[in-house]
Amino acid sequence: MAHSDLLTVPFAGAPIFTRSRALRPTGKVLPEHARSHNRALVLQTLYSSGARSRADVSRETGLTRVTISDLVADLIAEGLVVELGQREAARPGKPATLIDVARDAFQIIGLDLSEHEVFRGAVTALDGTIAERIELARGGATGEAAALLVEQLVDRLLALATIPVLGIGVGSPGVVDPLGVVRSAPNLGWVDLPLQARLAARTELPVHVANDANVAILAEHGETAPGELLLIKVGHGVGAGLIVGGRPVIGGGFAAGEIGHVVVGTDGGPRCACGKDGCLEAWVAEPRLTAQLAAVGASRGSSVGAGDGDTDAAAAAARDEILREAGRRLGIVLAPVVGALNLTEVVLSGPADLLDGAFHEATVDTLRQRTMAELNRDLRLRMSEQAEDIVLRGAAVMVLSGQLGVS
Numbered sequence: 556m557a558h559s560d561l562l563t564v565p566f567a568g569a570p571i572f573t574r575s576r577a578l579r580p581t582g583k584v585l586p587e588h589a590r591s592h593n594r595a596l597v598l599q600t601l602y603s604s605g606a607r608s609r610a611d612v613s614r615e616t617g618l619t620r621v622t623i624s625d626l627v628a629d630l631i632a633e634g635l636v637v638e639l640g641q642r643e644a645a646r647p648g649k650p651a652t653l654i655d656v657a658r659d660a661f662q663i664i665g666l667d668l669s670e671h672e673v674f675r676g677a678v679t680a681l682d683g684t685i686a687e688r689i690e691l692a693r694g695g696a697t698g699e700a701a702a703l704l705v706e707q708l709v710d711r712l713l714a715l716a717t718i719p720v721l722g723i724g725v726g727s728p729g730v731v732d733p734l735g736v737v738r739s740a741p742n743l744g745w746v747d748l749p750l751q752a753r754l755a756a757r758t759e760l761p762v763h764v765a766n767d768a769n770v771a772i773l774a775e776h777g778e779t780a781p782g783e784l785l786l787i788k789v790g791h792g793v794g795a796g797l798i799v800g801g802r803p804v805i806g807g808g809f810a811a812g813e814i815g816h817v818v819v820g821t822d823g824g825p826r827c828a829c830g831k832d833g834c835l836e837a838w839v840a841e842p843r844l845t846a847q848l849a850a851v852g853a854s855r856g857s858s859v860g861a862g863d864g865d866t867d868a869a870a871a872a873a874r875d876e877i878l879r880e881a882g883r884r885l886g887i888v889l890a891p892v893v894g895a896l897n898l899t900e901v902v903l904s905g906p907a908d909l910l911d912g913a914f915h916e917a918t919v920d921t922l923r924q925r926t927m928a929e930l931n932r933d934l935r936l937r938m939s940e941q942a943e944d945i946v947l948r949g950a951a952v953m954v955l956s957g958q959l960g961v962s
């Protein structure tokens with residue numbers, strides 16, 4: 556590699572791929588890493604900008620032609636980059652050969668283990684487009700039974716893959732360390748489950764495991780790509796993914812974003828599965844909200860004169876208030892986070908029938924009431940548009956980024 560290329564490698568703290576807004580690596584860029592960074596830079600450029608000539612890539616990355624030719628030769632040998640033929644010549648002379656990421660050469664397996672009723676999985680293209688999907692009913696399985704179900708899901712997805720699989724990405728509930736050990740996932744009864752190692756040994760493929768909200772935010776990051784982004788994921792539990800300064804925040808104990816068991820306020824509240832009263836999860840988690848709404852529906856159905864206008868209106872108001880109260884509680888928990896980090900964008904991911912309405916309004920109102928006007932002028936709280944596929948798509952980004960340095 557030409558020495559001058561080392562100088563073009565951005566150093567820690569500087570955005571590596573500002574143009575395409577990729578996630579920034581979390582470590583320092585040392586000279587011995589320059590080659591892999593350059594390689595990622597080439598892949599990133601092709602991935603986000605499409606087919607190009609080697610000369611284009613050289614221009615856009617600032618790397619020398621020689622370095623690009625070198626890297627591209629290796630990438631072609633590995634099957635990650637393909638030559639697409641020659642560009643129509645605009646000028647006399649030899650037309651340039653176009654190269655691109657081998658978009659059709661690999662698929663990715665994504666798993667979402669965060670839901671109450673089902674384990675979800677998909678075979679996706681490199682860009683996260685879902686080719687095949689499978690849902691396995693969890694049937695309340697926990698511990699080893701749940702782990703076996705995950706293996707079964709992976710086996711079935713691998714059987715559906717039509718081309719080589721680049722890797723497997725898993726979004727798991729709970730606290731997951733960087734080695735893919737699920738340190739603790741109470742809802743699944745997992746303690747120190749080496750999920751990454753176990754699936755890697757079984758499949759002989761690269762496997763990446765992370766907390767489901769941290770995976771979900773990777774799918775959103777590709778869409779909006781601000782330097783700061785907070786994603787709140789409401790499902791079986793409540794979790795958050797956080798990107799600050801373009802970097803995912805994992806936390807010293809790998810539990811960043813675990814806001815579900817933060818107690819909201821000092822006025823008590825519903826008893827939580829963890830034993831405390833008034834945890835965010837006890838107010839906001841999907842099973843809790845659904846049960847509360849069902850209780851209102853049931854009392855209406857059994858009351859005398861059910862179906863008349865007044866009772867219907869009263870039940871609707873009661874349901875609205877349940878959602879509004881939950882939204883307020885979320886706003887109370889988020890306000891200091893939004894204030895401290897000066898966040899301008901918060902994304903809500905979860906069932907739209909519960910979140911996109913009174914709940915959302917109450918969260919926004921509460922955030923505005925509780926943060927400085929100068930801070931919240933530009934604050935946006937929006938629903939994720941990725942619906943139930945958010946973790947599956949994020950898992951694809953995680954694998955791509957982990958294996959190729961591309962996102």
Ligand SMILES: [Zn+2]
Nearest residue numbers: 816827829834
């Ligand atoms: Zn709790």
